[in-house]
Every structure is written in C-alpha cells, then in structure tokens.
Amino acid sequence: MLVFARQSQRVPAIIAFIGSRGESKTAACFQTGDSEQLAGSENVTANAFWTILLHMPLMSKKKQPFIIDEDLGPALKPYLPADSRTTVECGVRKGTPDYPFILDLCQRKEAMLVTADIEFPKHIKRYQREHNECCWGLMLLPGDEAKQVDVLRRLKEGKIKLKHPNDPNFRFDYARHDNLFVNLRADPPQVTDLCDCEWEDQK
Numbered sequence: 001m002l003v004f005a006r007q008s009q010r011v012p013a014i015i016a017f018i019g020s021r022g023e024s025k026t027a028a029c030f031q032t033g034d035s036e037q038l039a040g041s042e043n044v045t046a047n048a049f050w051t052i053l054l055h056m057p058l059m060s061k062k063k064q065p066f067i068i069d070e071d072l073g074p075a076l077k078p079y080l081p082a083d084s085r086t087t088v089e090c091g092v093r094k095g096t097p098d099y100p101f102i103l104d105l106c107q108r109k110e111a112m113l114v115t116a117d118i119e120f121p122k123h124i125k126r127y128q129r130e131h132n133e134c135c136w137g138l139m140l141l142p143g144d145e146a147k148q149v150d151v152l153r154r155l156k157e158g159k160i161k162l163k164h165p166n167d168p169n170f171r172f173d174y175a176r177h178d179n180l181f182v183n184l185r186a187d188p189p190q191v192t193d194l195c196d197c198e199w200e201d202q203k
C-alpha cells in the first residue's frame with residue numbers, strides 16, 4: 001500500500017489507534033496537512049481514516065512545499081513546484097546556520113529542501129538520528145546557477161527520468177513524501193533513500 005512508503009512515526013501510531021479504538025477523537029495523533037481538521041473531529045471513523053491514509057500521496061501532490069536554500073537565486077523558482085519558498089520567505093533570517101535551524105524549518109513545514117550545499121545529506125542523516133524523526137527529502141542541485149536552471153528545466157519538461165532503486169512506480173511527486181534524496185548534481189541524476197529509521201527496516 002502506497003501510504004506505507006512514508007516511513008514516518010505517525011503511521012504505526014495510527015495503525016495502533018485503529019486497531020485498539022476503531023474510532024475516536026484521539027485521532028489527533030495524525031497531524032498532517034489537510035487531515036488536521038478531520039482528525040480533530042469526533043466523528044472520524046476508522047473507515048474515514050483509511051480513506052485519508054489511502055489518499056495521502058494524492059493530497060501531497062497538490063501541495064508540495066519546497067524550501068529553497070538561501071544561497072540559491074530566484075531564477076530557479078519558475079522551475080520548482082508552485083508552493084516553493086525561500087528560507088527568508090519562511091521567516092528565517094539570512095545567515096541562519098544550516099544545522100539544525102534550516103532542517104527545523106523544513107520539518108515544521110514538512111517541506112523538501114532544495115539546495116546546492118553538498119553538506120545537507122550528512123546534515124539530514126544526523127538530524128534524523130538526533131531527533132528520531134524522518135525528514136521530507138532533499139534536492140541537491142549543481143553549484144552553478146546556469147546548470148541549476150538547466151537541470152530543473154529538463155526535469156520539469158520530463159526530459160530527465162528519475163528512477164527509484166526499489167520502486168518502479170516512483171514519480172517525482174513522491175520524493176518529498178517518501179523522504180528521498182534527489183541528487184541532480186549527479187550525472188545522470190540519482191534518487192536514493194534518506195530514511196534510516198526502523199519503519200524502513202520493516203519493509
């Protein structure tokens with residue numbers, strides 16, 4: 001089932017909840033995006049929950065928060081999902097240390113980070129270890145702005161086909177949800193998992 005591709009702490013929590021209660025307002029454990037309102041309702045049934053769960057990847061496709069690292073130029077914006085914002089637009093001061101603050105921001109916004117800083121894969125691994133949380137993916141761009149625009153343009157036009165090592169049905173839309181490292185600096189671009197969590201091991 002697609003939803004389990006998101007190796008997040010919340011999934012086992014919900015399963016435990018459905019198993020033990022069937023229906024309840026304790027659905028508050030489910031704190032993600034559009035479902036937040038539903039989760040607050042006392043009338044949420046187990047069935048409704050499964051509906052939400054099954055549709056999560058679809059919802060995240062509509063809303064794709066991406067956060068653009070401060071070193072990157074505004075020229076990239078037209079090639080990124082419409083919801084993309086710079087760190088500064090998210091209220092973070094210029095020069096804020098990458099670790100842990102930029103990742104804290106991405107966690108709060110459940111956003112994929114777009115950066116040209118090659119240190120971030122390491123930062124994310126560390127963040128996940130230290131916070132015992134799964135992040136929301138990472139897109140690493142080449143260092144040069146002309147190359148950044150070029151690779152994003154080709155990605156948007158569908159000229160770059162990203163492949164997930166284990167998922168033949170992978171689409172770029174899932175990268176944030178599935179916490180993937182989309183390495184557009186590599187040639188050809190590569191997609192790998194960032195998750196190192198126990199949910200990942202259970203697959």
Ligand SMILES: [Zn+2]
Nearest residue numbers: 007134195197
């Ligand atoms: Zn994980």
